[in-house]
Amino acid sequence: GAGVSQTPSNKVTEKGKYVELRCDPISGHTALYWYRQSLGQGPEFLIYFQGTGAADDSGLPNDRFFAVRPEGSVSTLKIQRTERGDSAVYLCASSLIAGGMDTQYFGPGTRLTVL
Amino acid sequence: SQQGEEDPQALSIQEGENATMNCSYKTSINNLQWYRQNSGRGLVHLILIRSNEREKHSGRLRVTLDTSKKSSSLLITASRAADTASYFCATDKAGSYQLTFGKGTKLSVIP
Numbered sequence: 001g002a003g004v005s006q007t008p009s010n011k012v013t014e015k016g017k018y019v020e021l022r023c024d025p026i027s028g029h030t031a032l033y034w035y036r037q038s039l040g041q042g043p044e045f046l047i048y049f050q051g052t053g054a055a056d057d058s059g060l061p062n063d064r065f066f067a068v069r070p071e072g073s074v075s076t077l078k079i080q081r082t083e084r085g086d087s088a089v090y091l092c093a094s095s096l097i098a099g100g101m102d103t104q105y106f107g108p109g110t111r112l113t114v115l
Numbered sequence: 116s117q118q119g120e121e122d123p124q125a126l127s128i129q130e131g132e133n134a135t136m137n138c139s140y141k142t143s144i145n146n147l148q149w150y151r152q153n154s155g156r157g158l159v160h161l162i163l164i165r166s167n168e169r170e171k172h173s174g175r176l177r178v179t180l181d182t183s184k185k186s187s188s189l190l191i192t193a194s195r196a197a198d199t200a201s202y203f204c205a206t207d208k209a210g211s212y213q214l215t216f217g218k219g220t221k222l223s224v225i226p
Contacts, residue, residue: 004157031212033212033213033214035214035216040218041218041219042203042205042216042217042218042219043158043203043214043216044216045213045214045215048212048213050212055212056211056212056213058213059213091157091158093158103148103160103163104160104214105160106150106157106158106159106160107157108157109157
C-alpha cells in the first residue's frame with residue numbers, strides 16, 4: 001500500500017468493553033508510533049516501536065492501554081475496560097528509521113467513541 | 116502534555132492572501148515540523164526545519180525558526196481554498212523519538 005492504513009475507521013463501543021485498533025505501516029518502515037487526539041487538541045504521543053519492541057511507552061495513560069507489534073510490521077493498540085474519556089481519534093504513524101530527522105507519515109486514524 | 120502553542124487559534128482569509136501562523140514551544144528541540152490536518156483525521160507532513168536552520172522554503176510555504184525565542188512561523192503565500200485545514204507544529208527533542216504537537220491553527224480560506 002502507498003500509505004499507513006488503520007482499521008476500523010470508526011469504532012463505537014460501550015463503557016467497559018475491550019477494543020482493538022489496527023495499524024498497517026508503510027512497507028519497510030521500521031519505526032511505528034501511536035498518538036491520540038482529543039477534540040480541539042493536537043495529537044499526543046502514546047507509544048513508539050522500533051521493530052517488534054516497544055522502545056518508548058511513556059505516553060500510555062494507564063495500564064488499560066497496551067500495544068503490540070509481534071512481527072515488526074502491523075501493530076495493534078488494545079484498550080481494556082474502556083471509559084468515556086478514551087473517546088478520541090487514535091492516529092498511527094510510521095517512519096523509515098527512528099528519530100525526529102525522519103518524517104513520520106500518519107494514517108487516517110480510528111475515531112473511537114465510548115458510550 | 117502539549118509542548119507548543121499555535122497562534123492564532125483560528126484564521127480566516129480571502130483566497131489569494133497570505134496566511135501566517137506562529138508556534139511557540141517550551142524546551143530545547145532537535146527539529147520542528149509543520150503538519151496539515153483536514154477534517155480532524157490524518158496529518159500530512161509539510162516541512163521540517165532543523166534547530167540549526169533559520170529559514171526553509173517549500174513551494175508556497177516558508178518556515179522560519181528562532182531558537183532564541185523558541186518560536187517558529189509558517190507562511191502560506193497566495194492561499195487557495197484547498198489550503199483550508201488545521202495546521203500543527205510538532206517538535207522533537209534530542210534522544211526522544213516522539214513528536215510533541217501544539218493545539219493547532221484552524222485556517223479557513225474563503226473563495
